[in-house]
Amino acid sequence: MEGKKEIVIKLQQDILLWQGLKPQAAAKEARVGLGEIEQAFPAGVFPKRAIHEFITVLPEDSAASDGFIAGLLAVLMQNGAACVWVSTARRLFPAALSLFNVEPERIIFMDVKTEKDVLWVTEEALKCEGLAAVVAELGSLSLIESRRLQLAVEESGVTGFILRKDASKAPSTVATARWRISPLPSDTLDGLPGLGFPRWQVELLKVRNGNPGSWVLEWAGDGFEEVKKVRGRSVWSEKLDRQIG
Amino acid sequence: MQRRFVSIWFRQLLADWQLIRRPELAEVPFVFSAPDHGRMLITAVSPIAAHSGVKPGMRAADAKAICPGLEVLDDKPTRPRNLLRGLGEWCVRYAPIVAIDEFGMDGLLLDISGCAHLWGGEREYLKEIVSRLKSKGYTVRLAIADTPGAAWAVSRFGKVTPLIPEGGHTEALLSLVPEALRLDDVVLAKLRKLGFYHIKSFIGMPRSVLRRRFGEEFLLRLAQALGTEDEVLVPLQIPVPFQERLPCLEPIRTRTAIEIVITKMLESLCKRMQNEGKGLRTGVLKGYRLDGKEVQISIGTSGATHSVIHLFKLFQLKIDQIRPGLGIELFVLEAPKVDDVAIPQEHMWSIKPGLDDQSVIRLLDRVAGKVGLEVIRRYLPASRYWPERAVLRTAAVTEKPVSSWRLDKPRPTELLRRPDPIEVMALIPDHPPKFFIYKGVQHQVIKADGPERIEREWWLDTGEHRDYYQVEDDQGKRYWLFRSGHYGGDQKYQWFIHGFFA
Numbered sequence: 148m149e150g151k152k153e154i155v156i157k158l159q160q161d162i163l164l165w166q167g168l169k170p171q172a173a174a175k176e177a178r179v180g181l182g183e184i185e186q187a188f189p190a191g192v193f194p195k196r197a198i199h200e201f202i203t204v205l206p207e208d209s210a211a212s213d214g215f216i217a218g219l220l221a222v223l224m225q226n227g228a229a230c231v232w233v234s235t236a237r238r239l240f241p242a243a244l245s246l247f248n249v250e251p252e253r254i255i256f257m258d259v260k261t262e263k264d265v266l267w268v269t270e271e272a273l274k275c276e277g278l279a280a281v282v283a284e285l286g287s288l289s290l291i292e293s294r295r296l297q298l299a300v301e302e303s304g305v306t307g308f309i310l311r312k313d314a315s316k317a318p319s320t321v322a323t324a325r326w327r328i329s330p331l332p333s334d335t336l337d338g339l340p341g342l343g344f345p346r347w348q349v350e351l352l353k354v355r356n357g358n359p360g361s362w363v364l365e366w367a368g369d370g371f372e373e374v375k376k377v378r379g380r381s382v383w384s385e386k387l388d389r390q391i392g
Numbered sequence: 393m394q395r396r397f398v399s400i401w402f403r404q405l406l407a408d409w410q411l412i413r414r415p416e417l418a419e420v421p422f423v424f425s426a427p428d429h430g431r432m433l434i435t436a437v438s439p440i441a442a443h444s445g446v447k448p449g450m451r452a453a454d455a456k457a458i459c460p461g462l463e464v465l466d467d468k469p470t471r472p473r474n475l476l477r478g479l480g481e482w483c484v485r486y487a488p489i490v491a492i493d494e495f496g497m498d499g500l501l502l503d504i505s506g507c508a509h510l511w512g513g514e515r516e517y518l519k520e521i522v523s524r525l526k527s528k529g530y531t532v533r534l535a536i537a538d539t540p541g542a543a544w545a546v547s548r549f550g551k552v553t554p555l556i557p558e559g560g561h562t563e564a565l566l567s568l569v570p571e572a573l574r575l576d577d578v579v580l581a582k583l584r585k586l587g588f589y590h591i592k593s594f595i596g597m598p599r600s601v602l603r604r605r606f607g608e609e610f611l612l613r614l615a616q617a618l619g620t621e622d623e624v625l626v627p628l629q630i631p632v633p634f635q636e637r638l639p640c641l642e643p644i645r646t647r648t649a650i651e652i653v654i655t656k657m658l659e660s661l662c663k664r665m666q667n668e669g670k671g672l673r674t675g676v677l678k679g680y681r682l683d684g685k686e687v688q689i690s691i692g693t694s695g696a697t698h699s700v701i702h703l704f705k706l707f708q709l710k711i712d713q714i715r716p717g718l719g720i721e722l723f724v725l726e727a728p729k730v731d732d733v734a735i736p737q738e739h740m741w742s743i744k745p746g747l748d749d750q751s752v753i754r755l756l757d758r759v760a761g762k763v764g765l766e767v768i769r770r771y772l773p774a775s776r777y778w779p780e781r782a783v784l785r786t787a788a789v790t791e792k793p794v795s796s797w798r799l800d801k802p803r804p805t806e807l808l809r810r811p812d813p814i815e816v817m818a819l820i821p822d823h824p825p826k827f828f829i830y831k832g833v834q835h836q837v838i839k840a841d842g843p844e845r846i847e848r849e850w851w852l853d854t855g856e857h858r859d860y861y862q863v864e865d866d867q868g869k870r871y872w873l874f875r876s877g878h879y880g881g882d883q884k885y886q887w888f889i890h891g892f893f894a
Contacts, residue, residue, distance in 0.1 A: 206806060206892050207869040213805040214894020227746045231755075240807035240891065241771040241783050245797035247894075251783075252793050253747060256769040257759060264763050271758055277749030330894075332838065332868035341841045342802075342864055345894040366894065 163189050163356060179222045182373045184349065184364070188324075189356035195223070197323035198297050198307040200288075202314050202352075206238070209284075209310055211328045211347050213239055216308050217247035218366055220280055223306055224253060228279035231272040233257045233265050237284065248369060266292055273299035273307050280306040287313035293320035325353040331363060334374075346374065394558050396514075398487070398502040399543035400521065401533045402479075405498050406436035409475055410465065412529040421459050424467035425452040435467045472497045479530075480628045486521060491625035493544065495574045501540050501625055508536075514555055537561045540625065541617030545572030562618055566592035573613045579606050634670070634727035636661045643682050643719020647711055650720075654707050655700070657725040662698040671696025671733030677707060679720040687714050692765075693757045694789065696731035702754050709762045747789050756789065773797045777846050779807060779890065801844060802862050804872045804891030811874070811888035818887075820879050824861040828873065830889050835865040843875075856885070862893065870894070
């Protein structure tokens with residue numbers, strides 16, 4: 148039985164290699180600070196050459212997603228590269244990004260008029276190798292559009308983040324990972340009054356060749372921190388009896 | 393090389409122009425008049441009217457009395473200049489530098505150094521210009537001389553030959569009247585009073601005497617005509633140093649063909665620019681169509697570049713705007729604005745990419761070309777508290793922040809452009825709300841931080857200060873609320889939502 152399992156694991160790793168995923172050796176440098184969540188990805192590495200899709204229906208969700216992405220950008224932009232943020236009706240407050248260790252002046256905002264322009268700029272930006280990441284705010288994304296973006300990413304290696312407002316057509320894209328970030332009540336030390344660190348329910352709804360899951364994560368000032376046990380309070384997704392995955 | 397100049401004098405510029413436009417006026421005496429101190433003064437006269445004794449400077453009423461049936465047309469002060477500009481642009485075919493004669497406003501000055509031999513000599517050159525202008529309907533007098541001043545003088549007052557040989561301009565000037573030197577009326581009257589009817593009668597006098605009598609301007613004009621002082625012509629069209637022309641054997645209509653044309657022209661243009669260490673900042677592609685119309689597209693770059701691939705991509709975005717019609721037979725690619733290109737040093741190992749990375753700058757150029765430059769924004773910290781003004785917009789990629797971003801106060805990741813009014817229940821005087829209603833949904837506040845008071849910048853606008861609260865509702869969603877103004881009997885206050893925290 149043990150032998151069989153090993154063979155299966157070996158075969159899985161071979162398949163991943165054939166699909167172009169880096170082996171474990173490079174994994175240490177490729178950490179993005181997500182801790183255990185990274186184990187959910189194939190070979191335990193956060194896929195940088197990929198499109199990550201975030202479903203944000205409410206402004207509160209998109210604010211939380213902005214925070215989560217900003218935390219990832221802090222790591223992705225460490226080498227000094229710039230980031231492009233494309234949107235039609237941007238609400239992101241650049242000054243807030245500095246709280247997530249991102250230098251807001253290294254982000255180039257492109258506030259275009261139509262969704263079509265967003266897609267065009269996003270594709271062009273994803274082809275640009277000098278960038279670390281591209282964030283695009285979109286209403287919806289069709290299969291063909293997402294495939295074009297994915298092809299652009301595979302060539303250049305730029306990480307693409309898509310904030311999508313329309314949740315209904317979720318399964319029709321080829322994004323590598325699909326996330327939903329929702330805000331959770333924060334916790335302060337020893338029950339002091341006031342607000343604590345921003346805390347989110349991070350749901351990985353879909354991940355290609357990986358295991359979807361759900362975690363509770365906190366931005367602890369200079370990095371992500373996973374919250375294992377929430378004192379005296381159940382996790383929000385459990386409370387609503389929400390389906391995950 | 394000896395410099396040579398042509399002066400073209402349009403003897404009756406306005407009358408000729410009017411006759412071309414309205415041939416039915418050929419048999420009618422007409423004049424142009426413009427108001428001056430409450431009367432109508434004649435500015436230009438047609439040949440028939442001049443024959444009956446009407447002169448420029450007369451009153452229109454007097455002229456009507458002299459010449460019955462006279463038609464008086466309105467003149468505009470800018471018209472001669474516009475006409476001359478049009479004619480001058482046409483004359484660029486004869487010489488690269490064409491200037492309007494600013495003194496008389498009735499002629500053109502051409503710098504034809506090294507041009508005349510293309511027409512087979514100066515005599516043929518003059519003949520060609522005169523006959524071409526005559527066929528259009530303009531009566532002109534021309535002269536060629538070593539200086540613009542001498543050419544001007546001979547074209548208007550010369551009686552022997554319009555072709556002054558090299559070095560012969562001083563001799564040609566001697567027998568001319570002082571008016572030929574482009575002098576103003578006061579000086580001319582003085583000269584006449586003193587009995588100087590020809591240039592030769594005062595040309596040999598000492599300069600100090602002339603300066604005392606007639607002033608510095610007189611000496612300058614004399615020196616310009618003689619060639620001892622240089623006269624600068626202001627060209628109508630500044631010659632473009634970086635230009636490529638591509639005539640096509642067959643008229644071009646398809647996109648593929650246009651793309652090939654652009655690549656070919658860019659290759660030779662970029663090679664030239666590379667050799668001279670220059671890079672393109674703006675580029676214009678003109679296509680001359682079979683039906684005589686002109687189509688053009690233009691591009692701009694944020695930094696000087698001579699990369700064929702990059703420039704081609706910028707042009708490619710605009711090819712859709714070209715309407716080839718029946719076909720384009722001639723393409724002209726110009727680079728009106730070029731800059732010194734900064735050649736980056738080769739790196740042994742890959743360096744940190746950044747905002748000034750070549751690929752990023754190329755991306756920005758493409759976006760600016762397709763969507764517009766105004767969509768590209770960057771923000772720098774501004775040392776101000778008012779949230780709407782806490783960030784400073786900049787377009788330049790290279791601008792560095794002068795102050796650092798503030799980290800001591802919480803700021804929402806999403807900020808509403810305009811705060812939305814909400815309904816709240818809050819304890820007086822400075823407690824955070826117990827609950828608030830935003831867009832019809834009631835939010836129970838569980839935790840809150842604040843208040844953080846932000847005063848309005850009174851030197852910019854008047855109004856109430858804001859007390860900001862960071863609140864978290866029962867579902868864990870975090871908001872940025874504020875109360876505008878104090879509580880009080882007669883004072884107005886209102887609660888708003890201004891942002892969402894991560």
